[in-house]
Every structure is written in C-alpha cells, then in structure tokens.
Amino acid sequence: MELVNLTRRTEIGSNSYWLKIGGKNLILDAGLHPKLEGRAAAPDFSLVPEASVDAIILTHAHQDHVGALPLLTRREPQARVFMTAPTARVADVMLHNSVNVMLRQREDDGITDYPLFTHRGVEFSSRAWHTRPLRKRFNLTGDPSESDQEVTFELYAAGHILGSAGVMIRYRGRSVFYTGDVNFEPQTLMRGAEFPEEAVDVLIMETTRGDAPVPIGFSRANEEDRLARSIRRAFDAGGSVTIPVFALGKTQELLAMLWKMRLNGLLAPVPIYIGGLSTKVTGLYDATAAESVRNHPELLLLQEMAPYVLSGNEIQTISPKKKCIFALSSGMMTEHTLSNIVCRRILGNANQSLFFVGYSDPASPAGKIRCAAMGSEVSLEEGTPPITLRCHIEEFQFSAHASRDTLRNYALLLKPQKVVLVHGDMPAIDWFQLALFKELPGTEVIIPEPGRVVPL
Numbered sequence: 408m409e410l411v412n413l414t415r416r417t418e419i420g421s422n423s424y425w426l427k428i429g430g431k432n433l434i435l436d437a438g439l440h441p442k443l444e445g446r447a448a449a450p451d452f453s454l455v456p457e458a459s460v461d462a463i464i465l466t467h468a469h470q471d472h473v474g475a476l477p478l479l480t481r482r483e484p485q486a487r488v489f490m491t492a493p494t495a496r497v498a499d500v501m502l503h504n505s506v507n508v509m510l511r512q513r514e515d516d517g518i519t520d521y522p523l524f525t526h527r528g529v530e531f532s533s534r535a536w537h538t539r540p541l542r543k544r545f546n547l548t549g550d551p552s553e554s555d556q557e558v559t560f561e562l563y564a565a566g567h568i569l570g571s572a573g574v575m576i577r578y579r580g581r582s583v584f585y586t587g588d589v590n591f592e593p594q595t596l597m598r599g600a601e602f603p604e605e606a607v608d609v610l611i612m613e614t615t616r617g618d619a620p621v622p623i624g625f626s627r628a629n630e631e632d633r634l635a636r637s638i639r640r641a642f643d644a645g646g647s648v649t650i651p652v653f654a655l656g657k658t659q660e661l662l663a664m665l666w667k668m669r670l671n672g673l674l675a676p677v678p679i680y681i682g683g684l685s686t687k688v689t690g691l692y693d694a695t696a697a698e699s700v701r702n703h704p705e706l707l708l709l710q711e712m713a714p715y716v717l718s719g720n721e722i723q724t725i726s727p728k729k730k731c732i733f734a735l736s737s738g739m740m741t742e743h744t745l746s747n748i749v750c751r752r753i754l755g756n757a758n759q760s761l762f763f764v765g766y767s768d769p770a771s772p773a774g775k776i777r778c779a780a781m782g783s784e785v786s787l788e789e790g791t792p793p794i795t796l797r798c799h800i801e802e803f804q805f806s807a808h809a810s811r812d813t814l815r816n817y818a819l820l821l822k823p824q825k826v827v828l829v830h831g832d833m834p835a836i837d838w839f840q841l842a843l844f845k846e847l848p849g850t851e852v853i854i855p856e857p858g859r860v861v862p863l
C-alpha cells in the first residue's frame with residue numbers, strides 16, 4: 408500500500424489523497440483550497456497517471472473536499488465516484504454554485520483561470536457518480552461484496568454535515584479507515600459519528616481542532632442558552648443580530664437552534680434572513696430529513712422557520728432593522744458575499760450585534776474583525792473606506808469538527824499500526840503527533856508531505 412498527499416501544503420486547505428492498494432488507484436476526496444485562487448487552489452492531480460484511477464470516494468460536499476471533482480473526473484473519466492445519496496444532491500448544488508462564483512470572479516477580479524470548469528463539466532462529472540448506503544460493503548464496480556480478495560469500501564456516518572461519511576477500505580485482511588471531517592458529539596441537527604470500532608492497519612485522520620482544548624465546563628447546551636440570552640440582549644438594545652455562517656451545515660444547525668429556542672420559549676418569532684444558496688441547501692436538508700442520520704427528523708426548517716431569502720439585488724439596499732437575525736454566508740465574510748455586505752452596514756453602529764459561531768481564518772475579513780480592538784478601523788473590502796468598529800461582538804463555539812480529545816480517543820480505540828494526520832494546521836498536527844507518540848508508542852505517526860510517496 409502507498410499514499411500520496413495530492414494537496415500542495417500541510418494545512419487546513421484542499422483535501423485529496425491518492426491511495427494505492429491491491430494494484431488499484433483510489434482517490435479520497437477532491438477539494439479546492441478556500442483561500443487560494445485559480446489553478447493553485449486545486450490539488451496536484453498531475454501526480455496521478457492520466458486515466459489510471461479506479462475509484463474516487465467523496466466523504467462530503469464541503470468545497471475543500473468536493474470543489475475540484477469535475478477537474479479530476481475530466482482527467483479520469485473511467486473512474487467511478489462513490490458517495491452517500493445526500494452528498495450527491497448537495498455536491499451538485501455546491502458545484503454549480505461554484506461555477507457561478509468563478510464566473511463572477513473572472514469578471515470582477517480578472518482571474519483568467521476561472522472558471523476551472525463549467526456547468527456542463529459538472530453534469531459530465533455527475534454521470535460517474537454512484538450513491539451507496541451507509542454500512543453496506545461494495546467493490547470497485549459498486550456491487551455489494553463481502554469478498555476479501557477484492558478491494559471493498561464501506562461508508563460510515565461521520566456526524567459532520569448532511570451526508571458526511573468516513574470510509575473503510577479493505578483488501579486481503581488489510582484495512583484503511585479515512586475519517587474525512589468528523590464530529591463524534593451530536594450537534595443540534597446532526598447525530599454524532601457512528602464509526603467502526605474494529606482494529607485497522609491505517610487510520611487517516613482529520614486534525615482540525617488539535618490546536619486547542621475544549622474549555623473546562625463547556626457544553627453545547629450551555630452554549631445554546633448563552634446564544635439565546637445574547638440574542639435577546641441585542642434585541643433589547645434596539646438592534647439586529649448578524650451571524651456569518653457557511654451555507655452548508657452551519658446555516659441549518661443555526662436555524663435548528665433558533666427553532667429549539669422558539670419551542671422552549673427562549674426566543675419570540677422574529678424575521679430571519681438567509682441567502683439563496685443557503686436556501687437551496689436547507690431545502691435538501693428538509694427533503695432528506697426522514698432518511699438521513701439526524702436529530703429531529705420531523706423538523707422541516709424552511710416550513711417551520713420561514714426564513715426570508717435575500718437576493719443579491721436586495722442586499723444592496725437593505726438596511727438592518729431592529730429585532731431580526733441575518734444568518735448569511737459566507738462564514739468568513741469573504742469579499743462580495745452577503746455577510747460581508749451586511750456587516751459593512753452594521754460594524755460602525757453600537758446598537759447592532761455581530762456573533763461568530765464557527766472558525767474564521769485570521770486573514771479573512773471575519774478573522775480581521777475578531778482580532779480588531781473596539782474603536783479601531785477595519786477594512787472589509789478592497790477599495791471601500793475602513794469602518795470604525797463599534798458594534799457589539801460575541802463569539803460562540805458550535806464547531807462541526809471533533810474535539811481533539813474525542814479524536815485521540817478514537818485513534819486509541821482502533822490501535823492502528825500507522826496514523827496519517829491530515830486536514831490540520833501545523834500546531835494542530837503537532838499536538839496529535841505528541842499525544843499519539845505518548846499513548847500509542849507502537850504506532851507510526853505520519854504527516855504526509857505533499858507529493859511524496861508514503862509506503863503504508
């Protein structure tokens with residue numbers, strides 16, 4: 408067995424790993440780097456011989472795992488792409504949206520590489536997609552198989568977002584488990600991961616939250632109460648609340664939290680504004696509610712919460728009203744996005760509130776605000792004047808990624824011969840390396856250098 412990290416850097420960025428097992432070439436995920444532009448954002452697929460890939464496994468439909476899939480399937484049209492049924496529905500929406508964003512960026516920012524693929528490219532790619540249920544073994548052709556003499560796959564619920572799955576790959580008594588993005592604790596909508604507990608030879612593991620422990624006394628229930636209190640306080644102060652969120656995952660978790668708050672009498676019904684992509688994805692959460700691995704399968708978010716959908720044109724003229732919630736993407740307030748535009752209107756107003764509920768890259772507009780001192784000047788978009796920071800800001804922890812302790816415990820349970828650490832910035836990877844070195848002394852810990860062949 409061999410593994411090649413196809414991403415270009417060791418950090419939270421794009422995800423794509425080439426696994427050679429039983430003479431077959433498999434690619435795990437095909438993401439785009441959210442912070443890089445043009446071709447540099449894609450994994451280095453040129454390392455893989457053209458038309459040689461047997462199968463591609465997609466763990467979930469976040470951009471950093473699915474964004475480069477049409478580029479890969481164009482090079483490897485013979486490869487079957489396996490994923491869960493909800494992931495296929497969400498991936499289709501996300502990739503078509505990505506084409507629209509790239510076309511706009513070509514126009515606005517002059518990035519001539521864009522679009523990296525077209526709507527037709529997405530359609531072409533999707534012809535190779537095959538959906539498979541959780542916990543059913545299948546082979547390279549997608550047929551059910553329990554045979555030990557061929558490479559088989561089995562998907563397990565990962566508790567991260569709708570459709571997310573880890574994958575077990577088995578061949579002649581050897582096994583590799585790739586976590587993808589995972590969360591072991593239940594969120595408001597998603598149930599915790601239901602991962603295999605058998606011993607494996609190789610564990611390929613995400614490390615997103617390795618850089619920080621869970622604060623002492625933290626619980627998601629307390630955090631939800633704190634959010635409800637803070638929203639009420641913001642309304643009492645005569646303002647609105649803006650919450651930048653990712654369109655896929657965080658928007659739906661937030662809507663479910665607001666629904667629970669209403670149900671428990673913690674929040675009166677107020678207008679909630681979301682964007683067009685978030686609305687499409689929320690519709691898919693609703694459409695798959697009955698058959699997906701989640702809490703509150705009866706909850707249809709669009710029907711219950713009736714969020715108001717903000718179009719790109721309306722956002723130009725809307726002025727923040729009292730007692731309403733803007734749950735807008737992007738989560739990091741990237742330039743030209745709905746959350747960036749609304750934030751520019753509220754940032755200088757002491758009556759308004761801005762709440763952060765997830766991770767922001769320090770270099771992103773959201774990251775800049777989180778680091779800035781009250782009263783300092785912040786610039787959210789090139790070419791626009793800086794704004795004096797006056798609005799009320801609070802931070803909450805509703806991560807969709809496993810805490811470092813739960814991930815370490817999972818590695819201890821599986822006792823793999825080798826652990827491959829991926830999807831983390833260097834401080835996060837360092838923590839896992841040290842923790843596993845101490846607690847699993849017989850296990851080899853591997854940080855796969857981009858482009859290098861790692862024997863497994």
Ligand SMILES: [Zn+2]
Pocket residue numbers: 467469567588
């Ligand atoms: Zn993810």
Ligand SMILES: [Zn+2]
Pocket residue numbers: 469471472588830
């Ligand atoms: Zn990810």
